[in-house]
Amino acid sequence: MTLNRRHFMGTGAALAAALSAPMVMGQSRPRVVVVGGGAGGATAARYIAKDSNGAIDVTLIEPSRTYYTCWFSNLYLGGVRTFDSLGHTYGALAADGINVVHDYAVGVDRDAKTVSLAGGGSLPYDRLILSPGIDFKDGAMPGWDVSAQNAMPHAYKGGSQTQLLKAQLEAMPEGGRFIMVAPPNPYRCPPGPYERVSMVANYFKYNNPTASILIVDLKEKFSKQALFEEGWQRHYSGMIERLGPDFGGANVSVNPAEMTVDIDGAVEKGDVVNVIPAMQAGRIVHQAGLTEGDWAPVNAADMSSKMDADIHILGDASAQGDMPKSGFSANSQAKVAAMAVRGALTDSRVFPAKYSNTCWSLIHAVDQPDGVKVGANYEATEEKIASTGGFISQPGEDVGLRADTYRESLAWYDAITSDMFGAA
CATH class of the missing domain: 3.50.50.60 (FAD/NAD(P)-binding domain)
Structure with missing residues (x-):
């Protein structure tokens, strides 16, 4: 079309x-x-x-x-x-x-x-x-609410949150780690979190090539999955890892003060953590x-x-x-x-x-x-x-x-x- x-x-x-x-x-x-x-x-x-x-x-x-x-x-x-x-x-x-x-x-x-x-x-x-x-569901992500959005931005409403996340990416140390906690269904723009991963990887490839990305996903599968995974392998080989429900992605909490994500008991630390919570009208x-x-x-x-x-x-x-x-x-x-x-x-x-x-x-x-x-x-x-x-x-x-x-x-x-x- x-x-x-x-x-x-x-x-x-x-x-x-x-x-x-x-x-x-x-x-x-x-x-x-x-x-x-x-x-x-x-x-x-x-x-x-x-x-x-x-x-x-x-x-x-x-x-x-x-x-x-x-x-x-x-x-x-x-x-x-x-x-x-x-x-x-x-x-x-x-x-x-x-x-x-x-x-x-x-x-x-x-x-x-x-x-x-x-x-x-x-x-x-x-x-x-x-x-x-959309608005975000209260209590949907243990450890996160809108009072923590400056430490762990959602950037899923256009405006200042998008600018904040960009500034955090630019300030990330060489070889740092970006963690994105993807939302459960249904949510605004189903391919959006995975395009975000792609564009963060695009930025890292030319500005911070030793940086890494971890996707913590509450869903078994996602929109355009085969296309994104093919593209990540082609353009950003070795940079992006995804943990879905089979690997603990269904049991997640965050600690904004420590900049950590607890994935079924395994604690992962990020330099930038992007939490996209569950949504509602x-x-x-x-x-x-x-x-x-x-x-x-x-x-x-x-x-x-x-x-x-x-x-x-x-x-x-x-x-x-x-x-x-x-x-x-x-x-x-x-x-x-x-x-x-x-x-x-x-x-x-x-x-x-x-x-x-x-x-x-x-x-x-x-x-x-x-x-x-x-x-x-x-x-x-x-x-x-x-x-x-x-x-x-x-x-x-x-x-x-x-x-x-x-x-x-x-x-x-x-x-x-x-x-x-x-x-x-």
Whole structure:
């Protein structure tokens, strides 16, 4: 699958032209509040405002004035991208008529249909979209909580944690050791921890070649495993070791004060320790009473909550059926939800939901880039978002194809961030 910005943006533009609704005159505009300005929330806000031609009043609540993508942050760790290249602002959305509120949403009153803000006051809604991403489960990793994230960063939310981990890698002594504790399923971006290992190895190869990497994994297997292991052997032979559940990886605790990881009684010391804990839906979704267990169940046809038809839950926070939790998935879900919300509030036409996802990973960056991908298309069923067929890179592919796959990922990054933020 070859993706370019024109194709990616064109699909949304064609849909907008086919579905745009006229301004509802002679009455107050219906109100949509969107919580979370990432791949799900920013996309939903933009498409609702744009495709309704101003018929819907849209407010986006996002505390950060600059949004740093978690996807592609591994490339910053590997020395491939600058940190600034990951940052995006909300000025174009505001210029398009979206009311951008930089604050924290701290509560949802589903009876009164209001969202309360940390800074005071509340916002009324006719439809609410929640796309808060992930939070970490308390007590999921013995010895670690967010108070220890400066000693053992997770770097699994874009921003300062990513910068901290990069600084720790750069300060690591020659021949030092990097330990990553990988998360249990399900979690944001299934290939992400292993792309991180690849990019840390890429950095070490050219800056600290005697350094070593230990992966402590709570899972028996992981996304794109054959591709990553082939790439690690090819590019970083002898540098990377992985311990899964068969070797104690299911019984792990950490000691941030000592910078150690206890693996079924065997204590391993690291110079840099990256702990990626178990995850759950962002807190606002739990506060609103919209979760079953860790995630929010949704109707596959429109991403609406199974507990409240006037609330739609996008991206990592939702229980997504066969779809992985990824930026591409959230962007795809946002367009389905935006169409459903606009249809409900302006009586415009709604088409059957179609979803898609692709996850690219960079294994090696210098000289000949080694990029791989996995993806699928999906449809809505009564039970879930169901896969209708997928694809994945294959071991032993030509180096030219792998370089093309990496360049395809660069085109996607530019396309999706433009789709989210309306930037040129």
